[in-house]
Each structure stands twice: as structure tokens, then as C-alpha cells.
Amino acid sequence: MDATPMSEALTPRDYKSDIKPVWCPGCGDYSVLGSITTALAELQLPPEDVAVVSGIGCSSRIPAYANTYGFHGVHGRSLALGTGLKVARPELTVIVASGDGDGFSIGGNHFLHACRRNIDLTYIVMDNRVYGMTKGQPSPTTEPDWAESALAPGGTGLRPFHPLVIALASGASFVARAFSGDLLGTAALIAEAIQHEGFSFVEILSPCVTFRPDEREWRKQVHPSPVEPTDDPARAARRIMTDDGFNTGILFSGERSAYAPARPEGPVVEPAYFEAEFAV
Amino acid sequence: MDATPMSEALTPRDYKSDIKPVWCPGCGDYSVLGSITTALAELQLPPEDVAVVSGIGCSSRIPAYANTYGFHGVHGRSLALGTGLKVARPELTVIVASGDGDGFSIGGNHFLHACRRNIDLTYIVMDNRVYGMTKGQPSPTTEPDWAESALAPGGTGLRPFHPLVIALASGASFVARAFSGDLLGTAALIAEAIQHEGFSFVEILSPCVTFRPDEREWRKQVHPSPVEPTDDPARAARRIMTDDGFNTGILFSGERSAYAPARPEGPVVEPAYFEAEFAV
Amino acid sequence: MTTSATERTSVVLAINGSGGAGAITAGSMLLKAAARAGLYGLLTRAVGPQIRGGEAVAILRLATAPVECAADRCDLQIAIDWMNADRFAAELNLGPESLVIGDAAAEEVPEAIAESGARIEALPIAELAKSVKGGRPNMVALGIAAAAIGLPAEALEAEIVETLSSKGEAAIEASKAALAAGMEAASGIDFAAKLTPPDKKEKRWIISGNEAAGLGAIRGGVRFVAAYPITPATEILEWMSPALVKAGGSLVQAEDELASINMIIGASYGGVPALTATSGPGLALMLESVGLAIASEVPVVIVDVMRGGPSTGIPTKSEQSDLNMALNGCHGDAPHIVVAPTSVADCLFTTQWAVHLAEAMQVPTIVLSDQFLGQAKAVIDRPADVAFIANRKVETAPAEGYRRYAITADGVSPMTVPGIAGGQYTADGLEHNPRGTPSTAAGDHASQLDKRADKLTKFDYGQHWAEIDGDGPLAVITWGSSTAPAREAIEIARAQGIDVKLVALRLLAPSRPDAFAEALKGVERALVVEQTHSGQFLRHLRAEYDLPGEITHLCRPGPLNFRAQDVLAAIKEAK
């Protein structure tokens, strides 16, 4: 990788690696990559001070395509990876990237607890309402009547998981929805999310053109949220529970103080300090 | 175990086993056991048609103390156990019992997805806001300033997990709060929950007198919910998000149809039926 | 092809092309047509790293007798185009005797292919396709392939009609014409291989190991499945999901593997034989709860379709490296059963047997399949019906004071299920007394540990614990998908006058020291064959059995499966 040029302003290109994505042509995740690099360039964060960590899925392949530090972990545990990294190295910018299967199915518990902990992470979920990587099974956000998978012959019949409501209910302090087709708009939301102090959650509708070709229609359905962001969780919840699922923008931004690990009262001690406790 | 007497009406005693609980004297879970057996007697369910399944924790010890079928599983997986049992044997009454650690910490993901699936289970969580079994660490529902555990010296500082809001946000179709000190009131709620078709969630405030002696005060704080149950999730969410955490009763009861696995279109086939597919 | 074609018993053909070129479709059609014509065969495929639409190759081994593994080298590769075709070079193993046919209009032949020494010919594949309205190059390639092995046009045409029936007459005609063009064009090329189908007597099936495992499970009595998708096990679920509904059962797509395993434990506790299928990462997540099923004595079947490890590893390729975990992955002393199919067809028998074993002994049973066995499609003789079905010792009329975990002579305690009055008990993962009540007493711990171990060692596994074949001073000891190349190598060796015995373990745990000793009687040397890096199988053998003094070890990790020549070379070395 190239050392970071320190003198000139960084451009989105500087945040891209030279590795060719494995994604299908037309996959929404290409744009999400563009939005992330654009947001990082906007914030002029040195690439080496940024880490993108993820789980497993098409979407979770994203870290290697950014010229930042990255971790492509195991399925469903990206938030835990990111939490450990951020608590241990609070000065870094940590972006956690995931998919709807990775984040809401197997990773659901960490989502709840990450929102609750309110650690200063930015959590980006590329929601395509399907398991892309494993070739097209329903995910928690899949519509109940989507019947293209042999695993759920007539559709799952299940109420879809509502990530934004869950985030809010579990205490996320920044909640936004974006659409991958709007690269710059999404970049702006990501930049805001990164700057937010505390846990920020950006759900990005990112079509899977291979297993959900119907999602090409999303382009026509999305629209900016008609109202200003609120800092009242109950109001935000009401709004999100009743909206059409396609309005984008910051839907909630609160002021809860971010997680801060306990700090020593005095100077940091050496290990020998602890011996007194055991000495007879 | 005694065979069930079929002629006379069953009493709560008939649902109790002869095994002595390991609980501390004064533990709230004794009353919860009483509430469950009272509810079962009220419904006159044959003990052999009821299964109580649980995870690990003081609260999760409850199955063995009931004279029903029982499964004391591993930590956090009680809902999955109950789901498999109910889907495979839909005619049984399945009660899933858990604690705030078992159900909301390690078991949080299954909680989300059980609410979403809306399988006809009754989920009882004995919430004492502490890990009793492991001797007093903070749980997800513990107050941020509870500072009695060495694991969180000055308190966790974290926003408590709000089980009822999460249940609602993930689609539970019946949500209630109870207090173990009110044995009969709790029994009535459990009976309603069992009769509800679909996933019913009853959070029971059940004091841990050993590690949370302060919870003896709960008796003074609880009060019946001042309003009638609603079937509007957004209204219920608002109410629960803004109440004092101590009003008991059914807080939401909706009409979503319960999970029903696909059934064969014609008569059930023999394995030989499938050979045609492979024959050249 | 020219008429100089010589008779062969097995030929390997590969059709490759870039995404969308339809190489895999052509390969599948060829397999089916060949099967219809009475040939046996095996189809495997490989793809590039792209999620979809990348380069792909269909590798077909067609033969006059059943074949269960990749052949030593590819005889004929037909390249619809050269897109990243070198990626598959290791898999195809071209050599000077191989023939590669490329498109006449295409760019240069990739280096790895040119270097193989294969004879390279060009045919105007794209042009011929274009010459037919709606014609596609993969049908031209299909025609070339058919001509090469002497398959009649009719067999292919029938296949075209079936495959394209929904696409309309025009598509069918176009494909037929492209096929004919391919066959015609191939006639000018010299390819010395012809397969004469045996007299077809047996009913034949085309089936993949994953489908076979699904069918075996249903035959064995499984009526509940909970699982979470994972490569390369998903096809088991995709096949079983609609089938289970028809058979009166159901499948739940779980939120994760922790849920899947506990759901099947719950269902089986309810009396319904239950299964999950997964791969290494998923089984790793399940281990804690496998321990629960062991301690609470609830039968479940877990199929692990192994892929390259460790961690996410190489999800699309085969390896036998989950053996360690399957045998020893649980905490505590946790006896359970591990079985492994020895061929694609055996996925059916072994899974069915697994259901039987699990239910008979009230114990979790792990089936170790792998990506090769699971995803290869084979033409096989219709598998025999076997009697193994779920047959749990259920206590339907429990006496007063029923004790779920009573100590019995064979270690198996009659079990009640919900609904049986008077049989109520609480299943528990805590150590317990015979009634099921938690106990920390040394006596209870010892006697329950004894019973859970004894029930497995006292069981009569009959002859199924291993496939044993032949005799000789040298034994090849192997398992799973390494069995087929070993078997084939042994046959070649025998033909060359070298006597070799095959011992392929189907039952990996518990071990059968007496039967093993019996099987190795007279054997002086052993060649242990396994597809791992660290020698997991040999370590297991050393731990459990007394081995002959001289051991040779053929041990190689994935992604490439063994070929008969690899094993043959090792046999000659070990001799």
C-alpha cells in the first residue's frame, strides 16, 4: 500500500485499494464503497487512522477494497470486533460494515448491545433484503411474500425485521437511512455519522441485482425524509414505524454521551503495584 | 412422577414437582413458580401436555420444579429450544422461562427473532436486573449506577435494555409486565399469555434478595397499569417508553396471526416418492 | 471426430467459459444425456472468485462403470472462451495426451494451458453459434463434446428438449442446430476416445451428495430440520425444505447456528427425529449445544459438509479438516457418534444410518461429508433400500417413579416424550442422577459418564463401520472422499500385481479396536490417506488404534482432491 501523502488534500481515490471487488456488475455495494471513500475524503482522515471491520457476506467484503486498515472477520461478529478495537484504540475512526444477514440475523445480539453501549462507532449495514453470498435465501429484512428461495417456498410469511426501530429501541444515538444509488447523499450521511459522538447507525438500501433484480426499482421508490431529524426517540420511533421504508436521511440524532471506559484515578501503575494485595 | 389424575380438577399443587428449589430464601422466583402452577391449574392443562424449557440461571432452574415436561438447556438458548419443540409438536403448550441475563444478554438474538416469528409460545423472563447464578454481575437491565459488582466498579454507565420496547419493536404480539410479589395477578397474566395465539412475552420483576436486596423495595413501587391494553404497537411503544417501568398488566395485545409451518398440499408422501426426481 | 477413436472405459471432458457463457449448463446436459445413454459419470464444477457471473468450468468424467472421483487428467477441454481459464489449470491437470479445443477467433491460449503440453486445436465456436439464429456457443461446445465421445445426437437432443421446454420451440431448434454444428465441426479433429455404454440393467439416478444426504435423512425418518444457510451445505436444505413439507415435516430457517442446533434438540426432545446441516464455521458454533444433547441424551443428526479451513477458509473447496473438531470439539467428556460417507452415493446410506444410530442410542451424530461429495453430481445405480430408520426406545407407559436416565444394561434408557402421562421429567445439561435431578455427587457423575460412553461402545454396528476390500501386506487406511481415489488406485495396483487392502472407515467415533485389529490381521504396513494439512486422521488412528509398525502418510490439504495416481504413487512407495 502506498504511504499516505501528507502534503496534498486526500481524494476519494486515496481511500480505495487496488483490489478488484468480487461483486457482480451492478451490485449496490460498489456505490457504498464510493460513498465511504468520499466521506473519508471529505473528512480528510488519514487512511491509516481509519479501520473498516466487517463480518461475512458480499457486503462484508468491503474492507479490502478500502485503503484503510481492515478486518474481514467471521459471520455476524463485526460489531464485537469493532467494539474491541475502538475501546482499545479510542483515537481511531472505526467503521463497522455489515449486511442484513450478517448484522440482523446472526449478528442481531451484538446490534442490540452495541446500540446500548453507545461506543463511538459508525455502523453501516448494506441491506439488500437477501443473503447474497450464499445465493439467495431470505434474510430478516426480506418481505414475507418473497418466494424465490427454496428455503421458504411460498415466502417466509414473517414480519420483516425493522432495523431502524430496533436501533432506536436499543438506544442508538444516531439513526439514518440511505440509498446506495445516491452516492453523494450517502457519503454525506456517512460523514455525519462518523462525526457523531457515540454509536451511529446508517442503514443503506443496496440492491442485490443478482438475487433481487426487483430491487432495481428502489431507485424510483426512495425519497429524502420530508421532515427534519429529531432528537426525541419516541417521536423518531413513531415516524419510522409509520413511514414507507424508503425515506432517506438522518432520522434520529440524540445527545447521549458516548461510552467512555473507566480511567485510572492517579497515574498508571506498574504490575508490581498489585503485589501488596497478596503479600502476607 | 405421578400419573395425572384425570377425574378431578387439577390444583396448582398438581403442577409442582417434589424437587426442592435451590433458590435462596425469599427469592422472587418461588412466587413465579407459584404463578405458573396457578395459571396451569386455571387452564386445567394436563401436565404432560405442557413443557417448560429454559436456559441457565437461578430463574432457569424453574422447569424441574414443575410437574410438567421440562428442559433445562444451555445459557441463552431457551427460545430456540422452545421454538423447535413447538414447531415439531404444535399441540403442546410450550412455556419458555428465562432470566434477564439468559434472555437479554446472551439470548438477545433469539428474543428478536422469536418475537418476529410469532410462534405460539409463552415467554416468561424473571427479571432481577442482575446475574444471580454467577453471584452478582450487572445484566442488560441493570441500572447504570448500580455499583456493587467488581466488574463495573462505578456502575456500568450503560442505558438499560428495555425488554418490552424491544419485544414490541421486533413484533411480539402480546406484551405484559408482572411482579412476582403479586402471585395471583402474575398467574392471571400468564394464563392470558398462554391463551394468546402467537408469541406472548411476560416480563416478571422478580427480586434477587441476595445480590439486589434493594429490590425488596419493588413491592412499594409496582402498580397496575392505569390504562387499558392497546392493540396499536406505536401507541404501546410510546406508553412503555415513557412509563415508570413499574406498571404491571397487559401492555400490548395484537392480532397478528401466529406462525404456521407449511403443510402438504395433498396427503403426506412416503420417502419413495422422491426417487422420481433423481431417476434418469 | 475421426473414426480412429479407441475404446476407453473413462474419459474426462471439461467445458469452460466466462460468466454467462453457459459452460455449466452444457456440462449438466452432457451428464444427463450420457446417463440416458447408459454411461456412468461424475460432474464437478469450479468457478472464479466472483459472486456470480465469473468464469466457470464443468468437469465431467464419463465412464462405462461407476466413477466416484476425479480422474487423473483431463482428456479434452473445450474452451468457449479463454477468460481466466488458467485459473482451472491445476484442477484439470492437462498433459501431453490431452486435447484442448479453443475458439478459432479467440486470443492467445493462456500460459498455464500452453505450458501443459496439451495438443491445442481451434474450432470456430463463436462463429458457428452465430451462424444459427439464437444459437449459443455452449451448445456448439456440447456438440463437440458429444462427438468426441461418440454420444448420438438424439441423446443430446432429447436433453435439449427437456431442459429448454419452457423456452419455446425456437430456442429448442436453435440449440439443436448449434449442437449439430458443433458435432459436425468436431468431425475433423482427431480424438482417440470412445465410450461404449454397458448393457443398462440397473435403474440409474443422477444425484449430488447433498441431495443424497437429504433423501437419506428423510428415509431415516427425519421430519424436522432447522438450519442456517452456509456453503457448501445449503443444497441439503434447499432440497429438503419442500420435500419435508410433502413428507409431513417442516424446516425452519434459523437466525443462526446456535438457534438451529437448539431448535433441533427441542424438536427431538418432542419425539420428532431432527437434523441440521452446516459447514465448519457453523458446527463450531453448535458445539456447546452438541454437548447439551450429549448430556441430556437427545438424539440429533448434524451434517457437516466440510470446506477448506481454518476460519472462513476456502468455502467453495473440499477438505477433510473438520475431523478434529467433529471428534473432539465438545468440552467435557462428551461421547457421540461421527460417521462419514465414502462416496457421493454413500451420502444417502450414511445419513440414513446416522439417523438410525442417533435415535437408537439417543445421541448426537455428526455426518462428515465434504464439498466434493456434497456438490458433485454422480450417475449411480439406484441405491438399495436399507432398513435403517429412526427407532427410538420410547417409554409409552412409564411406571410410577419413572427415571429418565436409569442405568440399563446397554446404557440406553427408555425415554418418554411430552404427551405421555406420568413420564414427565426435566432434561438437563447439568450432571444429574438417574431421575434427572441435578447432582454433584461423584457417584452420579461417574455412572452417568459410564452410561453415556457404554451405550456407544456396546452397540452393534455390524459391518458398516468400515468398507474393507481385498487383501495384502499393505493396507490403505482412509475415509470420506479420499476413499474413491484410494479404491481406484488399489484397483490399478492390483492390475499391476500389487496386492493392497482397503480399509475405509465409515464410523469414525466411537472407535472399534477389535474390528480394526481383525481387519488389519496379516497387514504389515499401512498407507494412511487424508486430505488435511496436519494429519488429523493419522493422529486419530494413533490415539485410538494399534497400527502396524510401518506407516506411510499421504496427507495434503485442499483445495485439490486426491487423484488415483497420487495414491498409486504412495502405494508404490509404501510397498
Next chain:
Amino acid sequence: MTTSATERTSVVLAINGSGGAGAITAGSMLLKAAARAGLYGLLTRAVGPQIRGGEAVAILRLATAPVECAADRCDLQIAIDWMNADRFAAELNLGPESLVIGDAAAEEVPEAIAESGARIEALPIAELAKSVKGGRPNMVALGIAAAAIGLPAEALEAEIVETLSSKGEAAIEASKAALAAGMEAASGIDFAAKLTPPDKKEKRWIISGNEAAGLGAIRGGVRFVAAYPITPATEILEWMSPALVKAGGSLVQAEDELASINMIIGASYGGVPALTATSGPGLALMLESVGLAIASEVPVVIVDVMRGGPSTGIPTKSEQSDLNMALNGCHGDAPHIVVAPTSVADCLFTTQWAVHLAEAMQVPTIVLSDQFLGQAKAVIDRPADVAFIANRKVETAPAEGYRRYAITADGVSPMTVPGIAGGQYTADGLEHNPRGTPSTAAGDHASQLDKRADKLTKFDYGQHWAEIDGDGPLAVITWGSSTAPAREAIEIARAQGIDVKLVALRLLAPSRPDAFAEALKGVERALVVEQTHSGQFLRHLRAEYDLPGEITHLCRPGPLNFRAQDVLAAIKEAK
């Protein structure tokens, strides 16, 4: 006690009572007072099944030299009351030489105790306590115990002052008076054991294995811990949590073990040495991600404080039965390090060493402690300072084209951490090439598998891989908490003229075949000692090492730890 007391080198005292009787408090005070007086000792405890407030017993072994395991039998039991006291009979192992002192006013002696043949005496414990305002029976019992072994009143009084300082003067005086009453009452009883403290030279500590592991971790450089509470590992976390803050680190209580392991992987990827502590069920949940750390080469330390298994098992009792899982629980070929402390004191060294090994080789390291080692409190000589600390090969100035997983001579590749410009890479659990880019190529897989295995086998572990002591034709081969009884038995055997060699493995994986062969040179027979049911350790030895021809196996599951006499009997049999 009478003056006829004979000099002894070790005495075992037990104080038991119902919930709230304060037996454990009395035991702890006695241990500390004895340590102050210059004695060594070991305190273990046992409780009934109740969550809190059930019967409890404190078992103290006091000695003139360091002691690391339970003694063969209890010399003196002081029963504050008889509440379920028979529950502890197996643990105490009373015999005809034992003395049991009960309360004169109490009901009948429990059967198990009466049957032991122990001499039973009565003292008015409750009455004496009542005779003092605010006096408590446990202080009377403490007085009896002190008198029995000849500890001076002052030593105990000092301890009372320290323990009760917050309770006020009246409480202290009451306790002193009750203590005096107990000592006085004991004088009429004949108990033939007196301990003369050695000349105190070394600084002494009182520490539990769990505390020692925590301190070792911090000494080794751990500054991040994420964990989920579980018996019997929680004390490691409870000790480390405030300590880490003081040392400039932090601890996160995770939502589950899946989170803990991934949090520590994240922290360590960030360059901060990280650890988690758990027990069997928790480690089982972590295995998938342990594989991730192996494949992505991120160092982490995992302490497994083993308890009875399988499944939830017996959470409060010791067993060595997670060995299988710790060695072989990951899917794929997943080389990593497993070490085990050989004593309470060694929990410090071994955990510190584990941090060093993990960081030096960029690999997960599992420390197999157990409930006995973790929860026993021992009086030990202050452990030596050792130089082992986290010393990761960090690439601080990466050259252009930095390759994170470069193949190097020792298999360890210099690693960058976030913040280092030009060192950006993506850690991956997918198989990868040296740069870290996912690869399915056979060559990349083989070379990365090689490097991950080689770095462990090429490392110089020095002499720490095992504790080797003595010489003789018979070797006792053991590990972990079975080491202490083995060591003690060997000493007794030597005193009886039987030469026995001790080989206690501290490094369980990777194996050290050469060092092992060297250690066993001249050894003709081996006695393998382990606390499992299925013989996990022996199977591991068979798999990995060449053992002498004759093997005797002392293999017993928990909940009871071995005593020296058990091992001695086996030595005599093996001889």
C-alpha cells in the same frame, strides 16, 4: 489440645456449618493467621447446591513447606453444626485417625461421618458462643482449630482485628472472646498434631489461582479484557477489572462469549495485548472465532478455568476434561498454543508466559486452568519475576508493498497496527496470499498453512514446556492440577526407595517430540495421570508422542481431585 501433640509437617482441618454459620470466614482467617505465623497452606471450599446460604465447608491444609494439593485425609473436622455435613464426606475422606468435633448440643452425627470410623468428640460450641455477648460459633471453631495446631492466640487476634476493623470495637472484642473460649475448650481434647513453622525467609503471598492468572496477565502486558461471567472463571475478571483500570487498560463485560472473543481479537488487532477468561461452555462458543484469530494471525489469550463436563456439567467442581476441545476444537487445520499451569502459584507464570507466546507468535493461546487451581487459595513464596512479556514483532516502518502475511524463515510475519502509515492491510479469515488478499489457490493455501504451523514448531520454548524432576525406570506423565498429587506421591515413593520420574507437561500444544523423547530416555514404563473419564490426555500422548511400551493409566473424572495416595497406589502397581 493436650501437650502430647506430635510434630507434623502437614495437617488438614475442616470447618463446616450451615449457611450463614461463617465456616468459610473462619477458614480464611485461619489460613491468613497461619501464613502470618510462617506456615504454608491451601484453602479449598465446598458448598451445597443452594445458590446462597447453603451448607459450606472450608478445608485447610496447613504445612511447614509449600503444599499444592488436597491431603489424603482430614485430620480434624470441626462441625459448627451438622447441616448436610454428610454431603462433604467424600471430599474430607475421614478415617479412623481423624478427629471430628461437633457441637455438644447438636443432634446425632450424620451417618457418613459416623461410618468413617473417626473419633468423635463434642464441645459446647454454640453454648460457648452464646456465653459471649455478640460471640459467634465460627469464632469458637476458629479457636478450637488454632489450639489444635498450636497457633498462638495473638496470630488469630491480629487477623480478627484486620477482618473486623470495619465492624467496630465491640465486634472485635466479642470475636476475641469467642476465640479464647474455643481455644480454652479445645485444651481438653487429645489431638496429636503440631506444626512448627519454618524459619520464615521468603516473602509470602496468599493468592488464588484465578488471582494469580490475572496478575500474570497484567505482568505479561495484557491491557484489554472482554469477558462474560462464568463459574469458576469469574474471579479472574473480578480481580482484573479494577486492576486493569489502574494499569491503564480496560475491561468490557460482553453480551456473550461470541462477543468477548471478537472484542479481544479487535483490540489485539489494534496492538493491545488482550485476554478473555471463561470455562468450558464459553470456550465452546468461542471456537469459531479462535479459528479467525488463527487464520488472521491475531494474538489473544484465553483462560479456560475448567469445570466438570460435559455441557453445564458440574460448574463448581474441577475436571481436566476440556483438553480435547482446547487442543482440537477448531474447524480446519488450526494450529495454536495450549498451556496449563501445574499449581496454584504457577497460574501466574503460565498465564504470563501465555501472553508472551501469543504475542511472539501472533497466535491464540489457551491457558487450561481448572476450578481447583483457580479457586484454591494458597500460601506461596513470592513468585520470581520473569522476563516474559508481550513482545510483538511490529512493523513500524512498512516498505512499499507491505505484505502482512509474508513467508518468513520463522513463520512469523512482522505486523502493522492501525495508525502506522503505509501499513494498511485487511486481516482475513478467508485463506489469503501473503498480502492478505483472499485466494483459493492451492499454493497459497499450502504455504499459509505451512507458515502457521511452522511458526509454532520452530519456536524455542526453552525448558518451560514441562516440569521434569527425578529419574527412574517409571515416569509419571501428567499435567495441570494432577501434577501436585503426582509430585507428592513421587516424593513419598522416593522416601520408600522407589525411583520415579515426574514429567508434567506445561505446553500441551504444539507437541515437542524431541524434548519428550529426551525426557523419557531410560524410562521403561509410564504412569499417565489425568482427571477425565475418557482418557483424553493419554489419547493425546499416544497421538503425538512415542510412549514407552508399558503404560498404566490413572484416569478418573471429577468432582474429586486426586490425592497423593491415589497416585502412590498407582505407582506401586505400575512399578
